Amino acid sequence: MEEKSSITARNPFKDPGAIPEGFVYRSQKGRYPWWVKSVDKITTPVDASRWERKTTDAIQAGFLAATLEDVKAEHARTRERMINKMRNHEPGSRLQDFALHYASETYFAAGVDAFTNSFKPEFLQIREILKTLIHPPEEIGIPRWEGSEEEASAILEAAGIHLGAQQVGFTALNPDWLEANVFVDAAINKIKTTPDGRILIPEHLKYVVVLAGQLPLAAMKRSPSQIGDAADRSGYENRQMAQERMINFIRGLGYKAVMVPGFIPPAIPFALLAGLGEIGRMNRLISPLYGGGLRIETILTDLPLALDKPINFGLQTFCKGCKKCARACPGNAISMDDEPSWTPQGPYSKRGKKVWFENYDRCSAYTDSTHLYCGACMAACTWNKGNETTLHSVARVLGATLPSFSPLMAFIDDLFGYGLVPKKRWNDWWKLKLPVKGFDSRRNRS
Amino acid sequence: MFNLCLGILIGIGGAWLYLQPGPVAWYAWGLFAAGAAAIAFGFDVLIGSYREDERRAAWMGIGIFGGLGFLMILAGWALTF
Numbered sequence: 001m002e003e004k005s006s007i008t009a010r011n012p013f014k015d016p017g018a019i020p021e022g023f024v025y026r027s028q029k030g031r032y033p034w035w036v037k038s039v040d041k042i043t044t045p046v047d048a049s050r051w052e053r054k055t056t057d058a059i060q061a062g063f064l065a066a067t068l069e070d071v072k073a074e075h076a077r078t079r080e081r082m083i084n085k086m087r088n089h090e091p092g093s094r095l096q097d098f099a100l101h102y103a104s105e106t107y108f109a110a111g112v113d114a115f116t117n118s119f120k121p122e123f124l125q126i127r128e129i130l131k132t133l134i135h136p137p138e139e140i141g142i143p144r145w146e147g148s149e150e151e152a153s154a155i156l157e158a159a160g161i162h163l164g165a166q167q168v169g170f171t172a173l174n175p176d177w178l179e180a181n182v183f184v185d186a187a188i189n190k191i192k193t194t195p196d197g198r199i200l201i202p203e204h205l206k207y208v209v210v211l212a213g214q215l216p217l218a219a220m221k222r223s224p225s226q227i228g229d230a231a232d233r234s235g236y237e238n239r240q241m242a243q244e245r246m247i248n249f250i251r252g253l254g255y256k257a258v259m260v261p262g263f264i265p266p267a268i269p270f271a272l273l274a275g276l277g278e279i280g281r282m283n284r285l286i287s288p289l290y291g292g293g294l295r296i297e298t299i300l301t302d303l304p305l306a307l308d309k310p311i312n313f314g315l316q317t318f319c320k321g322c323k324k325c326a327r328a329c330p331g332n333a334i335s336m337d338d339e340p341s342w343t344p345q346g347p348y349s350k351r352g353k354k355v356w357f358e359n360y361d362r363c364s365a366y367t368d369s370t371h372l373y374c375g376a377c378m379a380a381c382t383w384n385k386g387n388e389t390t391l392h393s394v395a396r397v398l399g400a401t402l403p404s405f406s407p408l409m410a411f412i413d414d415l416f417g418y419g420l421v422p423k424k425r426w427n428d429w430w431k432l433k434l435p436v437k438g439f440d441s442r443r444n445r446s
Numbered sequence: 447m448f449n450l451c452l453g454i455l456i457g458i459g460g461a462w463l464y465l466q467p468g469p470v471a472w473y474a475w476g477l478f479a480a481g482a483a484a485i486a487f488g489f490d491v492l493i494g495s496y497r498e499d500e501r502r503a504a505w506m507g508i509g510i511f512g513g514l515g516f517l518m519i520l521a522g523w524a525l526t527f
Contacts, residue, residue, distance in 0.1 A: 389494025417502025
């Protein structure tokens with residue numbers, strides 16, 4: 001391991017891919033259908049001896065690159081191409097599609113104006129204002145909420161669903177999943193940043209709440225377009241609003257709750273440990289209930305929680321043969337190899353995990369040249385299905401129990417026309433009778 | 447509503463078959479039952495897929511499962527009457 005993350009604190013994870021010791025676990029019975037197995041270790045192989053922590057990831061590098069003059073000029077040219085598409089009323093790129101895309105991220109207060117590639121720090125003040133809208137029990141002179149770990153997890157899950165999350169899971173903080181400049185320190189009580197740029201997390205914030213925000217499927221399948229981007233942005237906004245609300249809920253119970261610190265804090269490792277899904281060929285989380293159409297957010301808290309366990313629904317075998325996301329990628333950025341690899345692709349990938357690494361340079365080249373977020377890989381995933389026909393229930397059972405037959409299943413999936421919607425039908429989205437926010441949150445719960 | 451209509455139709459079909467004067471062989475009953483299930487499944491795919499805006503899946507579903515069900519009922523009919 002390159003650099004141990006804990007400064008003075010004990011790392012409860014002996015094996016970075018396995019559930020930690022010294023915690024209470026809640027029953028996983030009834031959490032998923034029978035074909036999703038609860039396991040003690042994530043299905044992605046992790047090698048602690050090769051593990052690598054980074055501060056600069058692909059997205060951060062993109063932001064930094066956006067400050068260079070030549071990159072700015074290229075973005076300006078790309079924007080002009082996009083505006084020309086609007087003028088020419090191209091499917092999925094008309095003014096109304098464009099307006100929908102940017103309206104979908106109205107409250108996505110990440111501080112980045114994606115159209116102009118400019119950072120707006122005022123957005124971050126919104127998060128500070130939101131915190132003033134809750135009144136913790138110590139402020140109003142009553143004792144804080146008390147209950148068992150299982151009770152705490154149960155009310156947080158119920159609250160999370162009410163507050164807009166599609167899935168809620170719980171795990172513990174593994175300091176080695178954090179960015180390279182973020183550490184756990186047993187000697188402090190509050191998160192603090194040192195003069196040399198290190199961010200220190202107090203040890204008592206050891207529980208992680210993982211929330212998933214869903215993307216609207218019908219819009220997502222119209223990727224890569226402005227309509228597809230509207231789906232992508234609303235997924236981000238769904239997860240972020242659920243996160244802000246959940247932070248306030250936990251604070252309202254009388255406990256501390258903060259975002260995982262860092263520039264782009266990692267989310268997928270925690271989602272894997274909390275059993276929200278497995279990593280698929282596209283090197284993103286795939287949920288057995290929602291497929292690839294999820295965005296993940298995490299919260300650190302000192303409220304003692306009963307943790308969840310990772311899951312296995314055969315995805316590591318399924319993805320070997322399916323390759324539907326790789327075929328759908330317009331930038332040829334997704335690996336077509338049969339087997340995952342320990343070897344990272346390019347400077348942005350992190351070592352120490354065996355996955356199908358995506359070629360970020362190709363992905364970025366495509367999204368930069370189109371000024372779209374794309375998301376075609378997530379939209380094409382075979383596991384993205386609605387809840388309106390029994391066919392999907394049968395297919396999910398077969399996918400999980402007979403994953404070696406995934407080439408045949410991908411063929412049938414294509415035969416039935418599932419996956420990305422052809423360009424000629426992109427504009428039809430405006431005529432669809434869709435549920436509120438575009439997704440059926442009952443999906444696969446029946 | 448779809449499930450209700452389907453249940454009534456299958457009930458009428460089964461009652462009609464039961465009331466036939468001659469004996470109906472067990473394998474014919476099996477073919478009729480499997481055929482009815484396949485047709486019901488085909489309609490489930492047709493209607494559900496249209497709700498999901500998956501038009502091709504809708505017609506593939508009724509074509510494959512409905513067609514299979516129709517052939518099974520046809521075979522049962524030929525063996526019985």
